[in-house]
Structure formats: structure tokens, C-alpha cells
Amino acid sequence: MKKFLAASLIVGNLIFMPISHAEITSYTAKSEEIANKLESKDVLRLRAVDKAVKIASKQAFNALKSNSALNDDEIAAIIANTAEIEIIEYIQEKSSCNVAINFKIDDSEIKNWLKRDDREKFTLISQNLEINKLSETNERKIEDIRKRAVKISNSQEKKFFKSEFEYLNNEFLSNQKVAEGNKFVFRGRFDDAINLYTEAIKINEYNAAAYNFRGNLYGILAENQKNIPIAESNRRLALQDFDKALRLNSNYADAYSNRGLLYLNAKNFSAAIKDFDKAIQIQPNIAQNYLYRAQCYRQTDKNSALNDFNKAIELQNNNPNFYFNRGKFFDQDLKDFSKALEDYSRSIELETLEDALPMYFNSRGGVYRKLNLYNKAIDDYSRAISLLNEKKPLLAWIYRSRGECFKLLGDNSSSQADFKKFEELQRR
Numbered sequence: 001m002k003k004f005l006a007a008s009l010i011v012g013n014l015i016f017m018p019i020s021h022a023e024i025t026s027y028t029a030k031s032e033e034i035a036n037k038l039e040s041k042d043v044l045r046l047r048a049v050d051k052a053v054k055i056a057s058k059q060a061f062n063a064l065k066s067n068s069a070l071n072d073d074e075i076a077a078i079i080a081n082t083a084e085i086e087i088i089e090y091i092q093e094k095s096s097c098n099v100a101i102n103f104k105i106d107d108s109e110i111k112n113w114l115k116r117d118d119r120e121k122f123t124l125i126s127q128n129l130e131i132n133k134l135s136e137t138n139e140r141k142i143e144d145i146r147k148r149a150v151k152i153s154n155s156q157e158k159k160f161f162k163s164e165f166e167y168l169n170n171e172f173l174s175n176q177k178v179a180e181g182n183k184f185v186f187r188g189r190f191d192d193a194i195n196l197y198t199e200a201i202k203i204n205e206y207n208a209a210a211y212n213f214r215g216n217l218y219g220i221l222a223e224n225q226k227n228i229p230i231a232e233s234n235r236r237l238a239l240q241d242f243d244k245a246l247r248l249n250s251n252y253a254d255a256y257s258n259r260g261l262l263y264l265n266a267k268n269f270s271a272a273i274k275d276f277d278k279a280i281q282i283q284p285n286i287a288q289n290y291l292y293r294a295q296c297y298r299q300t301d302k303n304s305a306l307n308d309f310n311k312a313i314e315l316q317n318n319n320p321n322f323y324f325n326r327g328k329f330f331d332q333d334l335k336d337f338s339k340a341l342e343d344y345s346r347s348i349e350l351e352t353l354e355d356a357l358p359m360y361f362n363s364r365g366g367v368y369r370k371l372n373l374y375n376k377a378i379d380d381y382s383r384a385i386s387l388l389n390e391k392k393p394l395l396a397w398i399y400r401s402r403g404e405c406f407k408l409l410g411d412n413s414s415s416q417a418d419f420k421k422f423e424e425l426q427r428r
Contacts, residue, residue, distance in 0.1 A: 023107040025063065028088075029056035030100045036149045037095055038162045043169040045090070046176065047142075048097035050135070053085060056103030068110055074121065075110075077128040080179070081186035082109045114352050118321045122288045123216065126254050127182045130209050134175045142168050174204035181213060190217045208248040212255045215241030219262045238262050253282035257289050269296040287315035291322060298333060305329060320350035324360055337367050358384040362398050374405040381405070396425035 033048035035041075057079050064075050082105065089100035113121070145168065149161040181196035197214035200207050218238035225231035242259035246252055260275030276293035279286070294308035309326040316322060327343030330336045344364035351357055365380030381402035388395045403418030 025060070025105050025107055027056045027059040027063075027103040027105070028100065029053070029059065029103060030089075030098070031055060032096060032098050034096045036146050036161070036165065038149065038158070039095075039165050040169055041092070043172065044095075044097050045092065047172065048090075048099040049085075049087065049101065050176070052099045052101045053083070053103065056101060057083070060103065060105045064105070064107070064110070067107075070110060070113065073125045073129065074113060076132075077121075077124045077186075078109050078113055079105060080128050080131075081124065081183045082106055115355070117353070117356075118288070118319065124182070124186055127185065127209075127213055130212075130254065131175060131179050131182060134178075134209060135172075138168060138172050138175060142172070170204050171207075174200040174207045174210065177203065178207065178210050178213065181210075185213070185217065190221060193217055206248055208245040208252055208255070211241040211245040211248070212252065212258060215239070215245065215255075215262075216258045219258065219265070222262075223265050235262065235266065251282055253279045253286070256282070257286070257292070260289075261292055264292060264296055269299050272296045285315060287312045287319070287322070290315070291325060294325070294329070298329060302333060305333070318350055320347040320353075320356070320360075323347040323350065324356075324363070328363065331363065331367055337371055340367050354387060358387045358392070358394065358398075361387070362394065362401070365398075365401065369401065369405060374409050377405045378402055378409075390425065390428070396422050399425065 029052045031048055031051035033044055033051055035044045035047075057076075060079050060083070061072075061075055064070075064079070065072065068075060070078075084104040084106075086102040086104070087099065088102050089098070091098040116124075142165075145161065145164050149165075152158050152161060177196050177200035181193040181200065184190070184193035184196065194214055194217050197210045197217075200210040201214075204210075215238040218234045218241065222231045222234035222238060225234060239259070239262060242255050242262065245255040246259070249255070256275045256279040260272045260279060263269070263272035263275060273293060273296045276289050276296065279289050280293070283289075290308040290312040294305045294312065297305035297308060306326075306329065309322070309329055313319070313322045313326065323343045324347035327340045327347060330343060331340035341364065344360060344367065348357065348360045348364065351360060361380045361384035365377040365384065368374070368377035368380060381398050384398050385395065385402070388398070399418045400422040403415045403422065406412075406415035406418060
């Protein structure tokens with residue numbers, strides 16, 4: 001006899017993200033999941049929904065890919081973290097489930113994605129790739145054991161297979177919690193994400209990704225916390241999670257990278273370099289890790305730093321932030337102002353994130369000023385000012401820098417006006 005279940009029975013393990021924009025595209029998908037009689041029927045429901053979500057995700061991916069300049073990993077991360085899921089049909093028999101879903105994507109999330117900085121994008125892409133890999137591995141395992149469990153000859157075999165199904169189902173449920181946590185990270189709701197990663201660990205204490213992702217959030221909280229005792233507490237929690245992830249998987253490049261970044265932010269450069277070395281050894285084509293290691297080498301080994309900046313750009317030659325960071329290195333460390341100008345100009349040319357441009361123009365203006373090219377410096381400072389609002393601390397100092405250039409050119413009226421604006425902004 002067929003059993004019709006309301007969607008409310010299974011939505012507890014899904015995240016429904018609110019759609020706040022108008023450009024919404026819907027996709028429908030159906031799936032069937034057939035299980036062994038020893039499997040949990042509740043988990044079977046979730047596996048059926050998960051399979052339908054994957055089918056709909058492929059449809060959405062193909063549609064967005066044809067209309068976007070983003071790369072495949074970026075599009076997949078947007079879809080995985082922003083989809084709204086509606087279950088429109090759910091039929092369960094003894095050992096099978098049939099599901100139909102409506103899958104909605106807000107296309108304008110692509111525009112929102114462009115506003116994120118490199119670190120956010122890198123984290124979200126890495127986490128989505130990781131959870132997809134874990135999900136695919138679990139699917140292969142469950143299909144394999146289902147084939148082997150077709151013919152059970154005795155009670156001992158039944159006990160063994162039941163235990164295996166239970167383990168793989170817990171692994172699946174833990175991964176589902178991690179995926180939900182990733183959606184909260186996408187929305188900037190770190191506390192909620194940490195809670196879900198913790199739930200994932202309670203379900204499966206061997207889930208290295210849950211430890212790594214939770215550790216990354218503790219690290220971000222430590223980095224942005226002004227209260228020193230709280231920051232140190234978060235840093236310790238992050239380190240514990242990274243250490244645990246690496247005990248579970250000693251070949252986990254992302255955990256080495258995240259721990260290296262934790263050390264970098266704590267100015268423990270030697271420890272950071274060791275972790276970035278390991279991450280690069282395991283995955284040599286991740287550009288971000290070369291950038292992080294270059295920042296460490298800036299303190300001790302200028303040649304190695306330059307090599308890493310160059311390697312990052314070689315791997316990702318359209319990234320404005322990479323050029324900007326190498327430009328700062330030429331500017332501040334090597335005093336090679338001509339190369340600094342080239343890199344700052346390239347970063348301005350490539351940048352699509354408007355919030356980053358004032359910093360780029362300000363930095364290039366500073367180099368023009370060092371070269372006594374005051375009119376060009378004033379032009380860049382003026383462009384930076386036009387892009388900033390008065391709440392940004394950087395704005396006051398740009399007025400001061402521009403005022404000094406006006407003074408050196410003998411334009412005392414403009415100079416005094418900028419100095420006055422600087423003092424006004426400083427008092428706010």
C-alpha cells in the first residue's frame with residue numbers, strides 16, 4: 001500500500017533560504033531511491049530528496065553557466081547555498097521512495113557573489129567541493145553495500161550489514177548537517193553554522209570536514225574580535241578543530257591551509273609557512289595558498305615572497321587582489337615603484353568589486369606622490385574619495401594625503417580645504 005507523506009515530515013533536515021530578489025527561476029526534478037530492508041526508512045526519505053536536489057542542481061547549473069562569466073566552481077557554490085526547495089510529491093513504499101521537488105534559484109545571487117572578497121569566495125567554493133566529494137563517496141559506499149546485502153544467508157551477516165548501513169547513514173546525516181552549516185556561512189550567520197557543524201560531529205565524530213569548517217569560523221571570529229580574551233579563546237578552539245581534522249586526515253590540504261592562516265593572523269610566521277608548505281605539497285595548484293605564504297615570507301625572505309606572489313598570479317592571472325598584494329610588496333618592501341604602479345593599475349583594471357577600488361586608487365596615488373607626480377596622485381585620491389562614504393575611516397586620511405599634494409603644488413586654498421575635511425572626519 002502506498003503511503004503519502006506530508007513535506008513537513010522531512011523538512012527538518014533542510015535549510016530553506018529566503019528569496020529576497022525578483023529574478024527567480026524554478027526547476028523541477030524527480031528521483032527514486034530503492035533501499036535494502038535493513039535500512040532506516042527515515043534516512044531513505046532524506047536520500048531520495050538529496051538525489052532530487054542533485055538532479056535539479058545540474059539543471060540550474062547548466063542554465064546559469066550559459067548566462068554567466070563565473071567559473072564552474074563559483075556557480076555550483078551559489079546554487080548549493082541559495083536554493084529554495086519545495087517538495088511537491090512524496091511517495092513511500094516498503095523499500096522505495098519517489099520524490100518530486102520544485103527547486104528555485106535567485107539568479108541575482110550572481111551579482112551578490114561579485115561583491116564578496118576573495119577569502120569568502122575561496123572558503124565557500126572549497127567547502128562546497130568538499131561536501132560534494134563526501135556526498136559522492138557516501139553514495140558509492142551505500143550502493144556497494146546494497147548490492148552485497150541482497151543475499152543474506154545468516155543472522156551474523158544480517159547483524160554485520162545492519163551495522164554497516166547504520167554507520168553509512170550516520171555519515172550521510174552528518175554530511176547533511178555540514179551542508180546546512182555551509183548555507184549559514186554563505187549568509188554570514190556564523191554562530192548558526194558552528195551549531196550545525198557541532199551537530200554533525202555529534203552524529204559522526206570522524207567527520208574531518210565538520211572540524212575543519214568549524215575551526216575556520218572560530219578563526220574568523222578570533223580575527224575580528226577586539227576583546228583579547230575572547231579572541232584567544234576562539235583561536236584555541238580553532239586550533240583544536242584543525243588539529244583534530246588533521247589527525248583524522250593527515251592529507252587534508254584545506255585544513256593545513258586554514259591552520260596556516262590562523263598562524264599567519266597570529267604572526268606565527270614559521271608555523272604558518274610549514275602549514276602552507278604542506279598544503280601546497282598536497283595541492284600545488286591552489287593560488288590562494290601561495291598568496292598566504294608570500295605574506296609570511298615578506299617578513300623573512302623577500303625572494304621567496306616574490307616567487308610566491310608570481311606563482312599565485314601565474315595560477316590565477318585575472319585576480320585583482322593578487323596584483324594589488326604584489327603591488328604593495330613592490331611598493332612597501334622592494335621600493336620598486338614602477339612595478340608597483342604596473343600592479344596597482346592592473347588591479348584597478350580588473351576589479352569588479354567597487355568597495356575595493358578606493359583602496360587601490362589610494363595606494364596608486366601614494367606611489368605617484370612618492371615619485372613627485374602630484375597631479376596624478378591628486379587624480380587618484382579624488383577618484384578614491386568619490387567612491388567612499390563618510391563612514392569609512394580611510395576617507396579622512398585620503399583627504400589629508402590629497403591636501404599635502406595640493407600644498408606641494410602651491411594650491412593653498414585646496415590644501416586647507418582638504419586638511420579641514422580631514423579634521424572634521426577625525427572628530428566624528
